[in-house]
Amino acid sequence: MAVDRERVKALVHELLLAIGEDPDRPGLTLTPQRVADAYTEFFAGVGQDASAPLARTISVARGPAPEALPSGAVMIRDVRFRSICEHHLLPFLGTAHLAYLPDQKVVGLGALTRVVEILSARPQVQERLGEQIADTLMLSLEAKGVLVVLDAEHSCLTMRGERQPDASTVTIAARGELADPFARGELISLINSGRR
Incomplete structure (x- = not known):
């Protein structure tokens, strides 16, 4: 719509x-x-199918080197996003870090960022946004595990009410093998590597 x-x-x-x-x-x-x-622009994701960008997957088992099946996670970090808080219709801006453990399929990295764009371009709350991204990746890629970490600044917290200009909110959504905190520890450390 x-x-x-x-x-x-x-x-x-x-x-x-x-x-x-x-x-x-x-x-x-x-x-x-x-x-x-x-x-x-802000609400372009309303009514869009967030799994559509993931429809074109690459079969690693039937690819040019089937003996080279993925043995670890695929991660893309520092994906910038913006959304509109459904409670106050004020923006929240942040960074998404996405990882998945492939089984038989991988997908182009741009498709992962497109999922974030679609799901964030609708009235949202950060907690739901992370869960929706995780569910979309898990189901569409038939992944063994998914991890989504969102870190965002909310205008409703920084500009009004308590006015905490330096506060950010971090949420984690995990599925499959990455639902275990120990299993996702390496990925969390990779997200933070190189940070000051």
């Missing part, structure tokens, strides 16, 4: 009136259109 831009524009116009502003003053005349454009 696509964002109804005209409806968003009308609602932003009303919102400006509701907060006591003049939506027709020079600085605000284009604001409803700008917000509609931004919301179209």
Whole structure:
């Protein structure tokens, strides 16, 4: 389902009136259109199938070197994402670290980042976002294990209420063999390697 831009524009116009502003003053005349454009981008993942990018897998068992089956995890770290908190409609920005233990299939690394983009482009909470990414990877790749670590700063915590500008939230979602904290220890240390 696509964002109804005209409806968003009308609602932003009303919102400006509701907060006591003049939506027709020079600085605000284009604001409803700008917000509609931004919301179209921010919520582009609503209704999209997050597993679609993972449909094109590579069979390692039937590839050019079937004797070279993966013996460890595939990890991509420092994937930047942004989402909108469903509680306050304020942004949260962060970094995703993704790992999976392949069985018979691997996938292009860009497909992993696309899953994050789709699932984060909808009203979200960080806890659910990590779980959805983990479930999508686990099921679509038929992986032996999945680990998703998200580290994000939430505007609802940094800009309002308690106003903790340096606070970040870390969540972990794990499936299969990587649900065991000991099994994922090496991956957690790899995520942190090279950090200051």
